[in-house]
Amino acid sequence: MLFTKLALPVLGLPLISAGPLAARTATESLQDLNDQALSSLQSQYDNSTTEKRAGSTCNVFNAKVRRDWKTLRPGEKKEYIAAVKCLQAKPSIADSTFAPGAKTRYDDFVAVHINQTLSIHGTGNFLTWHRYFMQAYETALREECGYTGYQPYWNWLDNTSDPSKSPLFDGSDTSFSGDGVFVAHNGSVNGNGNVYIPSGKGGGCVTSGPFVDYVINLGPIFPIQDGMEAAPETLGYNPHCLSRDLSAFTASNWLTLGNVLNVTIGDASRSVLLFQNELQGRFTDGFLGLHTAGHGVMGGVSGDLYGSPVDPVFFLHHGMVDRVYWIWQALHPSQAKTIAGTITLFNTPPSRDTSPNDTIDLGVNAPPQKIRDLLNTLGGSPLCYIYN
Numbered sequence: 001m002l003f004t005k006l007a008l009p010v011l012g013l014p015l016i017s018a019g020p021l022a023a024r025t026a027t028e029s030l031q032d033l034n035d036q037a038l039s040s041l042q043s044q045y046d047n048s049t050t051e052k053r054a055g056s057t058c059n060v061f062n063a064k065v066r067r068d069w070k071t072l073r074p075g076e077k078k079e080y081i082a083a084v085k086c087l088q089a090k091p092s093i094a095d096s097t098f099a100p101g102a103k104t105r106y107d108d109f110v111a112v113h114i115n116q117t118l119s120i121h122g123t124g125n126f127l128t129w130h131r132y133f134m135q136a137y138e139t140a141l142r143e144e145c146g147y148t149g150y151q152p153y154w155n156w157l158d159n160t161s162d163p164s165k166s167p168l169f170d171g172s173d174t175s176f177s178g179d180g181v182f183v184a185h186n187g188s189v190n191g192n193g194n195v196y197i198p199s200g201k202g203g204g205c206v207t208s209g210p211f212v213d214y215v216i217n218l219g220p221i222f223p224i225q226d227g228m229e230a231a232p233e234t235l236g237y238n239p240h241c242l243s244r245d246l247s248a249f250t251a252s253n254w255l256t257l258g259n260v261l262n263v264t265i266g267d268a269s270r271s272v273l274l275f276q277n278e279l280q281g282r283f284t285d286g287f288l289g290l291h292t293a294g295h296g297v298m299g300g301v302s303g304d305l306y307g308s309p310v311d312p313v314f315f316l317h318h319g320m321v322d323r324v325y326w327i328w329q330a331l332h333p334s335q336a337k338t339i340a341g342t343i344t345l346f347n348t349p350p351s352r353d354t355s356p357n358d359t360i361d362l363g364v365n366a367p368p369q370k371i372r373d374l375l376n377t378l379g380g381s382p383l384c385y386i387y388n
């Protein structure tokens with residue numbers, strides 16, 4: 001299926017045809033789009049138009065394949081979960097003066113995200129920063145904790161009417177634990193104060209599954225769930241549990257095929273600026289966007305823009321964000337390497353434009369890289385992957 005030559009995307013024409021495909025589910029339609037992206041990359045390879053770093057042999061045929069969590073075998077899921085728990089048990093390697101609350105290797109990732117939050121969201125580096133952050137995390141899982149697979153992703157379009165049925169959130173030993181225990185509260189205010197999310201059936205600590213005893217050391221910095229308190233210090237030690245309030249409201253309203261199609265082949269796919277704002281969320285006018293909605297579906301500690309990586313599903317959620325970016329890039333080859341935006345959160349305070357020569361620095365987690373070297377997932381070290 002992977003490399004079947006499909007009728008190639010001619011941009012501007014509908015990729016999802018009617019007829020026998022009309023009854024396809026949202027997930028199947030998105031898979032069609034993923035197949036179109038692969039076909040496009042294959043044809044770029046045939047035409048030798050894919051630029052890569054000097055000496056790299058990476059290409060669409062030998063790249064690593066990142067997969068949907070639900071398609072991993074139980075043993076593969078357990079191996080991934082064990083590697084995450086391994087990172088959460090290994091001591092931090094960061095200088096303790098940088099983030100006194102960072103106790104583990106997992107915290108080293110959370111601390112960097114917290115520290116840079118205002119210069120990596122609503123900015124021109126949002127897409128590449130999070131792409132590289134995930135690559136660094138995948139590398140740590142593999143090299144420091146013996147994981148043999150690649151970074152999986154959360155397919156947003158599944159289980160939107162009841163996220164607690166999702167294989168990520170069903171509370172089983174092959175999930176990331178389930179909903180939080182019910183705590184009465186008045187919901188969350190998301191989208192920078194513009195979108196109200198009613199409370200779900202949770203709100204407190206997760207009650208089952210692999211992360212039931214996981215102690216979070218950092219955050220929250222800017223919690224949005226009613227009643228949740230911020231940590232006394234931004235990067236200080238503040239032990240607390242993994243809380244969730246799974247939101248069917250958010251999933252069914254925002255994690256839709258229509259929103260995915262709009263950013264990949266619709267009106268919002270016409271430029272990287274439109275694409276990234278629509279994907280991430282335009283907080284100013286109450287448009288949550290797929291990215292912000294995904295964090296909102298998890299609720300609890302995930303509602304904190306700064307500390308959201310404390311929930312290990314962060315990396316599967318951003319796997320899906322990056323998958324949609326990858327699809328957009330594959331289907332818009334002439335624009336794939338363009339960037340837009342400034343270096344401050346929605347240009348507040350006003351700042352210069354992001355440059356492809358700007359560096360992304362993940363501290364102890366990975367060597368610094370230029371944005372221009374993170375625009376092509378087939379560009380070679382550090383990136384060589386596709387999505388399926």
Ligand SMILES: [Cu+2]
Pocket residue numbers: 113121130305
């Ligand atoms: Cu982020």
